[in-house]
Amino acid sequence: MVAVVDVGTVVNPDIVVQQAQGATNFGLSAALTGKITLAHGRVQQNNFYDYTVLRMADAPSIEVHIVPSAASPTGVGEVCTPPIAPAVANAIFVLTGKRVRQLPLSDALA
Numbered sequence: 001m002v003a004v005v006d007v008g009t010v011v012n013p014d015i016v017v018q019q020a021q022g023a024t025n026f027g028l029s030a031a032l033t034g035k036i037t038l039a040h041g042r043v044q045q046n047n048f049y050d051y052t053v054l055r056m057a058d059a060p061s062i063e064v065h066i067v068p069s070a071a072s073p074t075g076v077g078e079v080c081t082p083p084i085a086p087a088v089a090n091a092i093f094v095l096t097g098k099r100v101r102q103l104p105l106s107d108a109l110a
Contacts, residue, residue: 001028001060006067007076017064019076024062027084029053035104 003020010016033052037044045051089100092109102108 002063004065008071008073016076020064020080021062023080027081031085
């Protein structure tokens with residue numbers, strides 16, 4: 001995966017890369033397998049032992065490019081999570097011709 005981030009003036013580029021990679025992985029986890037279920041009005045998942053997230057062995061390589069900027073610094077952890085599900089859903093459409101409009105994608109493709 002490739003992430004290009006514009007977060008204003010970068011104070012520590014290594015932290016920007018790490019945050020972007022973590023946010024991308026979290027977005028990918030949510031898109032592919034992140035499922036919250038309810039029973040009797042209560043959420044059934046308690047923590048990461050029963051909420052599926054990508055493990056490092058399953059995660060893709062994530063290349064991060066930082067856009068040079070003189071703007072004020074902004075947050076980086078949030079910018080990479082939201083676009084992942086639409087990007088993967090679009091890739092599924094390109095490969096299969098099927099529009100997937102439900103998350104997690106693993107349920108929609110079943």
